[in-house]
Amino acid sequence: MVNRRTVTALLAVTACGAALTGAVVVTQDRPVSAERTSAETAAAARWRKLAPPTPTAPGALSQVDAASAKAAWAVGAERRNGKQVPALYRWNGSRWLRHRSPVVFAPTDVAVAGPKAAWTAGVAKSGPVALHWNGRAWRKVPIPAGAGAINALAAGSDGSAWAVAAGGSATGSTVLRWRSGRWRKVKVPLPAGAALAAVGARTKKDVWVAGAVGGRSLVMRWNGKTWKQVALPPAIGGPGRDSSGVVRIHPVSATNVLALRGPTAPALLRWNGKRWIQKALPSGHIALSLSDDGKGGAWVIPYNNASRRIRKSYYLHWNGRAWRKVYGPARSGNVQLGDLDRLPKTTSLLSVGALQGKSRKTPLIERYR
Secondary structure: OOOHHHHHHHHHHHHHOOOOOOOOEEEOOOOOOOOOOHHHHHHOOOEEEEOOOOOOOOEEEEEEEEEEOOEEEEEEEEEEOOEEEEEEEEEOOOOEEEEOOOOOOEEEEEEEEEOOEEEEEEEEOOEEEEEEEOOOOEEEOOOOOOOOOEEEEEEOOOOOEEEEEOOOOOOOOEEEEEEOOEEEEEOOOOOOOOEEEEEEEEEOOEEEEEEEEOOEEEEEEEOOOOEEEOOOOOOOOOHHHOOOOEEEEEEEEOOEEEEEEOOOOOEEEEEOOOOEEEEEOOOOOOEEEEEEOOOOOEEEEEOOOOOOOOOEEEEEEEOOOOEEEEEEEEOOOEEEEEEEEEOOOOOOEEEEEEEEOOOOEEEEEEEEO
C-alpha cells in the first residue's frame, strides 16, 4: 500500500523543482436568503484566505497540524535563493512565520503538542530524516536503526508523540514513541505483512494505528497497557474493495474516533466507543485528508486531479446527516489542497496546499471560521 503522505511530499518536491447514496449538497455559493440579515451573512462561517509568510516563495504545503488556536505548523517544500528547501511554517494565532530546517529534506508529516513541542519527518537524499521543535529551533533527531522512513506522526494533548515508519521489521511497519528526547521502537503485535499508513493519539493511553494487511483494512488501539485489534465493518462494495485499507485515523474522544478508508472503498468511519459506523463518500469522490469539525461531524479534502482547472478550493463536510460540498474563496490559479486540521477548542480549521499560477506554484493556506 502506497502511503498518501509520502506521495504528497514527493509531488511537492517535484513541483518546486450505514452507507449513503444521496447527492452532494453544494453550499457557500448559494444566494443569501432575504430572511438573513447582513450581520448574519457577515458572521457566517466560511473558508477564507490566509497569507503565507513573506516574502512568498515558490512551493507547496502538504501537511498541517494544530495543538491550539495559537500553535500550529504547516510543512512542505519551497524554493529560496535558487535552492529547494523544506517549508516549515509556524502559526502563532495571528500570522505565519517561516523557520529554518537544519537539513534539506522532503517532509511527509508534522505533529504538534504545543508551542514548545512539535515533530516533523521525511526523506532526504541521504535517507530518512526526523526533526524536533523545542520552542526555539528545529533540531535533527535520530531514527532507530532499521525503522525506515516515518510515514505519519501524531501528538497527544498530554505532550506524547507517536509515529509509524515504513519498514524495518518482519511485519513490514514499525511503531515509534517519543520518550526521553528521542524516538524509540514500540512492540506492537502487528499481523505479518501489515503496512501502516496512519497514527492518531489523544493521550499516551489512547493511541490508534491504521493501514492494511492481506488486502483488508487494519486498525489497532493502545489503551495504555495493551495493543488490541479493532474489527472493522466490511468495505462498501465487498471485501475485494478493501485493498487500500485505512489511510487516516483521527481520535477526538473516547467515544468519537474518525477514520478514512482508501480509494478502493472510499468511506468515512466513526467509532462510537462500541462499534464502527460507516458512511460512504459521495459518488465519484475519494478523500486525501480528514478532521473533525468540533460539532460531531467531519471535514475531508477530496482528491483533485492536478490536470483539472479548479479555481476554488472545495471540501466535503459531513454534518451528521448529509454530505455537503463547500467551496473556498475564488483564486487566480489552479487550487490543489493537501491537508486540513481543526484548531482545538474551536470550530475553526486550517487547510494547506498549493496554488498553480501561470508560471509558478505557491503555498496556499485557508482558514474556516
